[in-house]
Amino acid sequence: MSGRLKSPWWAVYGRCGLVLLLTGAAVQNGAAAAGGPYLTAPTAAAVLCGLALVVRGLPWFVAPALATAATGLWGWPLLPLLLIALFDLAARRRTAVAVGCCVIVLAASTAAPTAVSLWRPQQYGAGLFLLLAVVGGLWMGNRRRLVEALNSQVEHLRIERELREQAARSAERSRLAAEMHDVLAHRLSLIALHTGVLATRADTLPGPVAERLALLRTASTEALADLRDVLGALHEPHSTTGQEAPAPVLRDVRELIEQARDAGQQVDLHVSGRPEQAPAAHRLALYRLIQEGLTNARKHAAGAPVRVRLDYGPPATLVEIVNAPGRSAEHTAPSGFGLVGLSERVRALGGHLNVGPQGAGSWRLAARIPQPAHLEQNGTRT
Template sequence: MSQRNPWTAYGRCGLVLLLTAGAVQNGAVLADGRYLTPYTAAAVLCGAALLVRRGHWLIAPLLATVATGVWGWPLLPLLLLTLFDLAAHRRAAVAVGCGAAVLAVGAVAPAAASLWRPQQYGASLFLLLAVVGGLWMGNRRRLVGALNTQVEHLRIERELREESARAAERSRIAAEMHDVLAHRLSLIALHTGVLTTKADTLPAPVADRLTLLRTASTQALADLRDVLGTLRHPHTTAADAPPAPVLRDVHELIEQARTAGQQVDMDVQGRPEQAPAAHRLAVYRLLQEGLTNARKHAAGAPVSIRLDYGPPATLVEVTNSPGTPAPHTAPSGFGLVGLRERVSALGGHLDVGPHGSGTWRLAARIPHPVRLDHPIRTDQNGPRT
């Protein structure tokens, strides 16, 4: 629940003090300049009841109603403020009852204290305006509070959805890297296993190293499956999981887009083997997201793709000219949030937004990891770098 604005509270306190001082002054005028009168005591009590928020909420209305009914129009401003507060807090029935009681008492009160004189219907109009104004203000406060709460809920929901998209992308990266590394470790284990079958023709140290390498690769493969395999969907087994785009050729993705009617121009520099496997997976996802967004938001517009496998960095750039959104487009998800998480995890940077005169651009730069390529020397204690 939102806290009350302190400036609003200060303004109300100032208004109560001003109305109390006015009531005291009006009472003094009626008492021939004397301030120590029942008027003054009643005005101070009503003002204190309006300022002090402790105690029962009915105290201030009762004091204001009784004081105005007995002493008349000098205390009417404090009663109006009381009725306004009642109506603003959804107590309109009590406000109407207090106003009706004051008017009824004023009908039989002496002329000096009657609210029906000198204007017969003036006091009733003021009372009605106070109730109506309080109702309007209370409804406005509740509407603003509800809107603020709704905005806060939407903000929290969006943050949760973005976090979910990031977590899903991290899980997808883990699953894809699991498939790639598992394939390569399996090849290492397979070839070392074949070589160990010919251990009798090899020197004893080499045969021992091959056995150790085969055991280590098998254990690494098992550990990889245990650690990264758990990041898959908890209700989906490995057999039921959809195949990930592991090291798929991006040209296949471009051909699918052209078959769907997109005009795609592609410029490729370097060879995919120059980039790490994680970069190639990221390239596939970047092109997939860029082509999908172009189809959704600029249908029929030509798309230009520039791809550079490096080194020193893998560069991806997807641009499309302005176009019309596709009809019946599904609501935008959080694909870019996941891509940004993937590129950031690889130490790169993703830039998405307008570029030039209406052109939309998706560009990513992922630096290659630094490799320390030192020759391996061997001695009697084994290999060392």
């Protein structure tokens, strides 16, 4: 990095104030060394060096060149301005140029008058100041670059996490749409089938009823075709064997609980209501929520008992999974974005998901999904 390093506003204004202060001191010292008058070449050189150090947009070599030439000609009164120029050069990784300026100034001071020579009164005092300016500039430049690199890394990690969360939400939306496609397609197929069976006996039915049956069969068939066209593309890709992925079914969560118990997990299940009271989308969400909750309990609280509470409603479908504290399981896969996807699924159904600790080291996952009839009564929309 050879350009200017970005600095906060307070550092910029502080530097300008320091340069102005040192410029005033250089003018005063130059006038004192010249015997009193201010309108001298050293004071003019000090003002030019100060302006070159604070004015932005100048080529990088202007300020060091002026400060080096002025200090080499008129000695220690202009040394503070040279130190700032050397500090800037070292901070911008131009160490070789800074060292060259130091050598030029020290060599020129050997021929300068004794009153302004950098070798007087201490023979190596000026050289020590020049060295400290270069070392300080190197340290400050490296620190700024390190801070910028860390800030850039944090920003990249934040953007990467946001992208991964968006991908998890999109995947969950696609999975939800695909599941609903299969569920609705099954029910529309049943409607079309039964209306077709009844239509075969149209001669035994009144004319208006037969017409309505034919219309119902046509509408259900067209709705099924439209549903496949709109949501069919959201299915999981086909396997390499050429067989289609199995369609999701409305499985009972009791099967999932029994599988967890067979695997050695202690699960206490409390159910209120009947599954038929909740919409199909709610039952699919409950299955995924319990599956994720039991999986997380096995990973992060192995051997701890888990309490699962279900309420099929109405007015809302509720689920709560609470696990006691336990030890983390060995050789577990790293955590992904399962909860992010579940949160998106619950939000898409008009509900909300709460996840977090619950006293004494326990962990709680709870969701509440209002049922459509309750939403319509309250004038809200999912």
